[in-house]
Amino acid sequence: MSTLYVDSEGKRANYPRFYRKALETLAKEQRKLSRKKKGSNRWHKQRLKVAKLHEKIANQRKDFLHKESHKLAKRYDCVVIEDLNMKGMSQALHFGQRVHDNGWGMFITFLRYKLAEQGKxxxxxxxxxxxxxTCSCCGRVKESLSLSERTFRCECGFESDRDVNAAINIKHEGMKRLAIV
Known part of the structure; x- marks a missing residue:
């Protein structure tokens, strides 16, 4: 979960992991809050500090997602994405915070309205x-591919990064669907 997305040309949006970077500071401020007497003036001041940290993280995330969705909307007439179950990924694959930190759902929302505004x-x-x-070169489908295999290798001799190969396949499938519509 180091990147937000990989496009079919191999370009990646390296997500800065705002929550991970602020985690230490956030934990320290939350510990201070837990030591204060609930309802006191100092407790209220500390609660506001913690809230401001959370707000800063959320604003950083939104800013990054707005900029990335704007880049895609400006560059392409049609964007094809895989409809991922991020909640399931965070629970089943033990990615937890990493999945929630990148804000995929928010990114899709931003991308959808920015594309719609431009008629894309x-x-x-x-x-x-x-x-x-699936091999993006010959179309052969492998029976199994573990998540730890980061390089896709096919019997036809094609070799590529796993995410780039998937992005190319998603692009081809999107072009098929666009031709049908």
Missing amino acids: KLIKIDKWFPSSK
């Missing part, structure tokens, strides 16, 4: 589409 399209591909397991 957003196409969602089903989460069960085997984008990572």
Whole structure:
């Protein structure tokens, strides 16, 4: 979960992990809050400090997501994304905070309205589409591909980064759907 997205050209949006960076400061301020007597003036002041830290993290995340969605909306006429179940990923794959920190749902919302404002399209591909397991060169689908395998290798000799290969497959599927519509 080091990147927010990878496009079909191999460009990545490296997510700065705002929550992770502020975690130490946030924990320190929350510890101070827990030591204060609830309801006292100092407790209220400390509670505001903690709230301001959370607000700063949220604002940093929103700013980053707005800028990235603006770049995509300005650059492409149609954006094709995989409809991922981020809540399931955070629970099942033990990514937890990393998944929630990158704000994928918020990013999709921003991207959707920015594309709609410009008269452009957003196409969602089903989460069960085997984008990572399919060779973008020959179309052969692998039976299994573990998450730890970061390089996709096919029997036809094609070799690529796993995420770039998936992005190319998602692009091809989106082009098929765009041709149907």
